[in-house]
Amino acid sequence: MSKKIKPYQGPAGGWGALSSTTRFVFGSKQPAANIRNLLRANKVKGFDCPGCAWGDEPGKHFSFCENGAKAISWEATTKRVTPAFFAQHSLSHLMRQSDYFLEYQGRLEQPMVLNRETDHYEPISWQDAFALIARHLQALEHPDQLELYTSGRASNEAAYLYQLFGRSFGTNNFPDCSNLCHEASGVALTQAIGVGKGTVTLKDFDEADAIFVFGQNPGTNHPRMLHSLRNAARNGAAIVSFNNLKERGLERFADPQSPIEMLTPADSRISSHYFCPRLGGDMAAVRGMVKQLLAWDSAALAEGKAGIFDRDFIAEHTAGLDAYLAQVAATSWAQITEQSGLSQAQITQAARVYADAKRVIITWAMGITQHKHSVATIQEITNLQLLCGQLGKPGAGLCPVRGHSNVQGNRTVGINEQPSSAFLDSLEQHFKQPMPRRAGHNAVAAIQAMLDGQSKVFIALGGNIAAAAPDTLATGRALTNCALTVQISTKLNRSHLMAGKEALILPCLGRTEADLQANGPQFITVEDSFSMVHASQGVGKPNSPQQRSETAIVAGIAQAILGTKPLDWLAMAQDYNMIRDHMAATLPGFEQFNERLTAPGGFYLGNSAARYQWQTVNGKANFAATALPTHLIPEAITAKAQGLLSTLQTLRSHDQYNTTIYGMDDRYRGVYGQRMVLFMNPDEIKRRGLKEGDWVELSSVWLDDVERKVEGFKIVAYDIPPGNVAAYYPETNPLVPLHSVGDGSDTPTSKAIPILIRKQTAPRLI
Structure with a gap:
């Protein structure tokens, strides 16, 4: 098995996905059976893919993705x-x-x-x-x-x-x-709108003017979502991505089922705007968008024009607006930019896209849900949608993207x-x-x-x-x-x-x-x-x-x-x-x-919030007036650390679904034949006196006396904010303290682990 780091230049999907799928299917002991299975995946009178929970698109000849094909072939082995x-x-x-x-x-x-x-x-x-x-x-x-x-x-x-x-x-x-991944979504949405599920259907993606994507990597974790994003972009929707790492699936995509995109250099641009906030900085970024929208709304009203906010919706369906807007006003731009890691100009740019769109979907995954303040972050996202009445109408709503099917x-x-x-x-x-x-x-x-x-x-x-x-x-x-x-x-x-x-x-x-x-x-x-x-x-x-x-x-x-x-x-x-x-x-x-x-395709359970039936204690959709975290890393942990802290997020490789590891490659991130790698910002590597390819050990810092350490990780330079690093799980799960959990959700904070990085004098290749 060749171990190498080679940046990937192609789009997500395309020939890379097709060749990987082909190798996996035909490299098995029963390719004919695997092909038969793939043709029945996500079909009427067939079986639901054991991979992700993305919805099925009707009328497609093939309803599986590269990672779905891996999951199906992996399960159908003769071994x-x-x-x-x-x-x-x-x-x-x-x-x-x-x-x-x-x-x-x-x-x-x-x-x-x-x-x-x-x-x-x-x-x-x-x-x-x-x-x-x-x-x-x-x-x-x-x-x-x-x-x-x-x-x-x-x-x-x-x-x-x-x-x-x-x-x-x-x-x-x-x-x-679910306690380990999306619990924060259920808690936050239940408190805010009375139901712990997303309010949109798959069809809404075709009718949206803008789709804001937070904390997810669909190219690896739910690749069929890329078809929906590609179609939305072609329909004129703006795709605005907030993700800590630059991920190829949110940048460019070539549909393996499209002859034009497979036989020509054509591919589809996914994100019209791509922002890389600090780990845990998404709440501040959304708060900044609201602060800018509030300024524009106030200016418009002062000039006798219609405001940006949907006041009819707010008056009829919501509670808690005044307390929330007071919290927004009390939040300084200095705190917003410091905590988000984004400039005021970047946040204003995102707010402009939002303000210009009549129908907005906001979607998120575990990059949002596995933080200490995840519930508050999702409530902040919900606040934004409530302000502009972006619920319960075609092309608009809230969309947590679940993992397992x-x-x-x-x-x-x-x-x-x-x-x-x-x-x-x-x-x-x-x-x-x-x-x-x-x-x-x-x-x-x-x-x-x-x-x-x-x-x-x-x-x-x-x-x-x-x-x-x-x-x-x-x-x-x-x-x-x-x-x-x-x-x-x-x-x-x-x-x-x-x-x-x-x-x-x-x-x-x-x-x-x-x-x-x-x-x-x-x-x-x-x-x-x-x-x-x-x-x-x-x-x-x-x-x-x-x-x-x-x-x-x-x-x-x-x-x-x-x-x-x-x-x-x-x-x-x-x-x-x-x-x-x-x-x-x-x-x-x-x-x-x-x-x-x-009925072909089953039936829709419905969503009470999408029908403006708020199953909350007060019968209203509720704004949450929550202050931004004082510190993304608690001061007690910073004080305890004897060294320069970094914040680690755990993530999947492309040859992986949840804890199942299909192979040792992570094609879109350019990692081949290995998993023991640490993604770091190039300037951060130099600032620490390290160099790409160095071997390091990682130890987490927590408020107990337990040593949590993993060794034998090779540094890989990557486009990620300074001070933030990333590595695969389950290899780095030993670093996540059991009781480092989200407020109100008890979800492990696997995207916000304070760690110390030390160079190893002698590599331990594990």
Whole structure:
């Protein structure tokens, strides 16, 4: 594998994406099956891509992107992790292997149980596995000693049964991958507009005059979004990007499905304006835009002209304007420019684009949500949209872009550690049994509870919490401290090795595979980022008869613990229509669920805020009058640091989706054959007396005495603001303190880690 740094000159997409997709698909053991799968991805009577949650564009011949093709081919491999593999490789040996090695071994074949005496996983029957889980749960002193983790890849049906099982057992402990990424979006939007989801549909992107993109890299993380941005730009919309790094996908894009763009030098410019604020400076940038808009609005009114703000909308639908505008007036330009890292002229330029647009969408991702003040930042974005009435009309609204394909759907159907009283009332009325009312644990609280010995059993419905969660060593200790850990998975991953005193691996079907139950072929449903719910039905043959669907596994666990209360769990696993009937009876918006799924593309759940129905305490959309952070890095941390602090953000490479690493290249950033790199500003490198290619160790600074350090990172010069650096996760997750979380969200601050950088005298190549 050649290791090199070679800046990428082409556009996002184009021949680079096509050749990468071709290599991945045809380099697999079953190219014909992979091609068949790709042709059914995101299609009616096909399956939903196991990658991102971007909406499906109707009428396209091919509805997958480069990274979707990787995810599909990665899942459909013929390689299998057999009992013979586990007999050959001890747990201690596997612990020393890379995450890439673990997942590259292939699909898990049958249930396995850890034998602590031999240090090996060994086969176990499904019946005995369920009995082992039942024995541990029945031995718990209290239901809240159980943690039920969920990944965003789980279907609506599996997630609904999962939450019903947990609540029937007596707990609201539902730590979820959403707690680690977009929790701030749900919290901020719920407080501001009464619903924790985006207000736009995919069609709105075709009708927008301007789209403001904050803190995201669609070229890698959700490439199908580039089609929507490209089309919007061609329709005349201004695309204004605020992102800490210069990312090729936000600059230029060539559609691999466009003959003209593939056969000529033509490509599409995405961003008309591109600003690189400091990490955590987005709130200040938006506050600056509002401050400039306020000045223009006041000047227009003084001249007897119409103002910029939508006063009719504000008067009818909002509360808290005066307090918010007073906060804006009290915020100085000096604080705004210092904190944002942008000049007043740059911010004014962005404000001018906003003021000239009649219809504006603002969209964001984890570059916004993984900071201490993320909730306040999203509320500031919402404030801007409320001022100009940019909600509930075609081409305008708020659009958080979720990661995993059904992370939003999981939350909709009940995966929530703080469920609403209305939802619990609905469950109680339908199932005729009481539901627990105590708030449960989110992901960070669950890890702490396991560390403290308060929680004894951890069950994961998908995901890889050991690699996804912050403070890797602490997370590992938390898992190994459990009496039992259960991982429902498609492939081997790090979480299987961070095992409890007893541990199970339960192999499940993938999204691409046919799900055959007693009542015949089954389909599942998912919800995308635009509140569209649609069916997904796998087409491939499972590569092991021992693999079970996630729905069947959840039902088997529930039946072993609860019998047939409050329903016949095994009957649910045989016919998913029965599950959907229960969902229709208990979830608002899911009425006549099975019948509505017959429509091509599924159905729209709707959004109350887009209809100006504000489900807030006061029945209004609320401005949030929040001061800018006094310091982006707390003074106590700055004082504790003995050296020049930098702020680190963790991010994905292009050959990666969430914690799954498909390869060692990051094409658009020019990194090949390696992952242990640190992106730094060229002037910053010189100022520190370093040079590109130097090897460094990184240590985070936090308000405890725990040493958090990673080594063996090579410096790569990159277009990033001075004082900010970036590196890949999960390699840098050990640097994120467990309790460095967002205010009001408890989301780990993975985009704002104060670190010290020290040159290594001798490189340690890891």
